[in-house]
Structure formats: structure tokens, C-alpha cells
Amino acid sequence: MTSLPAVALLGVGAMGGSILQGLLESQVDIRGGIRISDQWSQRVTGLSRHPNVVGYDGSIDPAANRRAVEGAGIVIVAVKPHQLRDLLVEIADSLDEGTTLVSIAAGVPTSLMEEHLPSHVAVVRVMPNSPARVRSGVTGIAAGSRAGERDLDRARTLFEAVGEVLVVAEDRIDALTSISGSGPAYVFHFIERFTEAARARGFSDDEARLLVEGTVRGAVDLLTATGETPAALRVQVTSPGGTTQAALEVLDAADLGATLDAATLSAVVRAGELAAG
Numbered sequence: 001m002t003s004l005p006a007v008a009l010l011g012v013g014a015m016g017g018s019i020l021q022g023l024l025e026s027q028v029d030i031r032g033g034i035r036i037s038d039q040w041s042q043r044v045t046g047l048s049r050h051p052n053v054v055g056y057d058g059s060i061d062p063a064a065n066r067r068a069v070e071g072a073g074i075v076i077v078a079v080k081p082h083q084l085r086d087l088l089v090e091i092a093d094s095l096d097e098g099t100t101l102v103s104i105a106a107g108v109p110t111s112l113m114e115e116h117l118p119s120h121v122a123v124v125r126v127m128p129n130s131p132a133r134v135r136s137g138v139t140g141i142a143a144g145s146r147a148g149e150r151d152l153d154r155a156r157t158l159f160e161a162v163g164e165v166l167v168v169a170e171d172r173i174d175a176l177t178s179i180s181g182s183g184p185a186y187v188f189h190f191i192e193r194f195t196e197a198a199r200a201r202g203f204s205d206d207e208a209r210l211l212v213e214g215t216v217r218g219a220v221d222l223l224t225a226t227g228e229t230p231a232a233l234r235v236q237v238t239s240p241g242g243t244t245q246a247a248l249e250v251l252d253a254a255d256l257g258a259t260l261d262a263a264t265l266s267a268v269v270r271a272g273e274l275a276a277g
């Protein structure tokens with residue numbers, strides 16, 4: 001069983017809540033337990049019912065974040081990017097020497113976070129994605145200038161509790177975001193359009209949903225279970241001159257590859273624009 005020092009999780013909204021759930025369901029032994037802090041009383045009360053979780057309610061205790069991080073070896077900041085700077089300034093003096101600060105805030109570089117933190121605190125920037133909610137996430141992890149192997153290992157252990165992890169250099173985070181960060185939305189978009197096509201072929205809403213979602217789920221399960229390449233599995237179901245080939249020819253003519261290339265590139269360009277303000 002992997003073990004970690006006490007973890008403070010600041011912000012338990014959509015992503016913070018998913019990380020907490022994943023950690024509680026995982027085999028990770030968190031010595032010192034998990035402290036959570038948020039401005040929403042209901043979230044703190046609900047989530048701190050677990051015996052391993054201590055809640056600090058920012059709506060009634062102005063020192064909630066500082067109290068949560070005192071003595072924690074790992075601090076995860078899971079607030080919106082525009083809320084991050086003030087939060088770091090607020091907790092900076094309460095962080096122990098050797099703390100690993102893990103930020104999930106999209107678009108905020110480690111250099112900017114390091115500016116607001118003492119030099120004895122290491123920063124790791126991570127980019128999770130929404131399937132972390134069901135422990136099927138893909139998370140990119142990048143080290144800041146003061147982070148060493150121990151800090152990366154800590155972040156890896158945390159996010160392996162909610163799925164798969166890839167460690168990259170920080171200058172690859174925008175590219176990674178364009179694939180795995182935004183990727184679930186591309187897949188949902190595909191499923192929406194595919195479901196419309198099923199309706200156009202005469203199926204009811206429920207039937208279309210069953211057919212499309214079952215097919216997508218089954219295809220991914222088959223890919224995982226067989227370990228074969230998508231290309232090999234595609235060829236297996238595409239008889240020359242058959243129905244599947246007729247449909248694939250239409251998809252090829254629309255150049256799905258070029259569209260995805262342009263879409264992901266557009267996401268990378270937009271990340272650069274957002275960072276530049």
C-alpha cells in the first residue's frame with residue numbers, strides 16, 4: 001500500500017470533490033488524514049462525514065485554509081484559476097518546510113505560483129480531466145522549478161487514485177490539455193452527433209442512446225481487453241465492399257484526421273492567448 005503524508009485539499013467543488021472521492025476509495029494510506037476546506041458549508045459538512053476527513057468551513061472561519069494546511073505535507077489547490085493567487089498569498093506563511101503544493105488550476109504556470117510561495121515549498125502543476133469523477137481520469141503532471149522526484153511521486157500517487165497519469169515537461173501542458181483535458185468534450189460531442197444520426201435512421205431517443213452509448217462503451221472495452229490497435233480492430237469489422245467500408249469512406253472524405261488536428265491546435269493556440277491575458 002502506498003502512503004502519503006497528511007493532505008490538505010483547498011476547494012472541494014467538481015474536481016476537488018472527485019479527487020477526494022478517489023482518494024477515499026483508493027488503497028493510498030494517508031498518514032495524518034485528509035483536511036478539506038471550502039467556502040460552501042454544505043460541501044464541507046457532507047464530505048467531512050468520512051472518518052479520515054477533517055473539514056474546515058471557510059464560510060464561518062476566516063482561518064479555515066490556513067488551519068487546513070498547517071502540518072500537511074501535501075496541499076492541493078482546487079479553486080478556479082482567478083481565485084488562486086489570493087489563496088496562495090493567504091496560506092503562504094502557514095505552509096510547512098518541504099510541503100508539496102499541487103495545483104490543478106488550468107493555465108496558471110508554476111513560475112507564477114512560486115512567486116507567491118516561500119522558497120521551501122515545491123510546486124507541481126497538474127491537468128486532470130472530468131472522468132476523474134469516476135476514477136477513469138487521465139492526468140498530466142509537470143514539475144515546477146523547485147519540485148524533485150519526491151514531489152512528482154506524491155502527485156503521481158494522488159492522481160493514480162483517480163485514473164492514469166502522464167508526467168510531462170511544463171511546456172507540454174497546453175498540448176496535453178488539448179488532448180486529455182478537453183478530450184472528454186470531443187468524445188461527448190461525437191456521441192451527441194452519432195445519436196442524432198441514429199435518430200435519423202428511425203430509432204427512438206432511448207433506442208438511439210442504447211445503441212450509440214453501448215457501442216462506444218463496447219468498442220473502448222474491446223480495445224482495452226484485447227490490447228490490439230484501433231486500426232487492427234477497425235480492419236476486423238470492415239469487410240471489403242461492405243456496409244462499414246461504405247460508411248468509413250464518407251468519414252474519410254470529411255477528413256476527420258485533419259479536423260481533429262485543427263481542433264487540438266486551436267485549443268493550444270487559445271491556451272497561449274489566455275496565458276498572455
Ligand SMILES: NC(=O)c1ccc[n+]([C@@H]2O[C@H](COP(=O)([O-])OP(=O)(O)OC[C@H]3O[C@@H](n4cnc5c(N)ncnc54)[C@H](OP(=O)(O)O)[C@@H]3O)[C@@H](O)[C@H]2O)c1
Pocket residue numbers: 010011012013014015016037038039040043058065078079080081083087104105106127128129130181
Ligand atoms: N472540472 C474539471 O473537469 C477540471 C478539469 C481540469 C482542471 N480543472 C481545474 O480545477 C479547478 C477547480 O475547478 P472546479 O470545476 O472543481 O471548480 P468548482 O466546482 O467551482 O470548485 C472550486 C471550489 O473551491 C471553492 N473556493 C473558491 N475559493 C476558495 C478559497 N479561497 N478557499 C477555499 N475554497 C475556495 C469554491 O467556492 P465558490 O464556489 O464559493 O467560489 C468551490 O466550491 C479549476 O482551477 C480548473 O481549472 C477542472
